[in-house]
Amino acid sequence: MPILHIEHLVDDYDAWKLNAFDADPIGRARSGVRSHRISRSTDDLNFVIIELEFGTKLEAEAMQTALRNLWRNPLVQIRAPTARIIETVDIMEY
Numbered sequence: 001m002p003i004l005h006i007e008h009l010v011d012d013y014d015a016w017k018l019n020a021f022d023a024d025p026i027g028r029a030r031s032g033v034r035s036h037r038i039s040r041s042t043d044d045l046n047f048v049i050i051e052l053e054f055g056t057k058l059e060a061e062a063m064q065t066a067l068r069n070l071w072r073n074p075l076v077q078i079r080a081p082t083a084r085i086i087e088t089v090d091i092m093e094y
Contacts, residue, residue: 001034002060003088006050006067008081013046016077021050026066028052032059060085 010016021038028036033052041047054060064083071081 001087002054002057003086004050004052004054004060004063004067004083005086006048006052006081006083008048009044009079010046010048011077013040013048016048020077026063026070028063031063031066032056033063057085 010020017038032054034055035053037051039049039051041049052060052063054063064085067081067083070076071078
């Protein structure tokens with residue numbers, strides 16, 4: 001399944017989570033997101049990694065475009081955003 005892998009810095013994780021991510025301004029569910037995972041760097045708790053899983057690459061590409069448009073808004077309080085579509089090709093549990 002395609003995964004949209006997103007990385008960026010926020011000024012305050014808790015505020016970002018509540019006011020940006022949880023507010024869901026671009027509608028994850030209606031855009032085809034099947035699940036999400038949020039991770040943070042242990043060295044910098046304001047460095048956020050988000051993985052959005054989709055059923056199709058087309059859905060992931062549409063979300064990537066929507067995010068890039070959102071990031072152009074000067075009111076969006078994130079720094080150094082990146083987004084790329086990835087696929088898991090191997091998993092091994094130990």
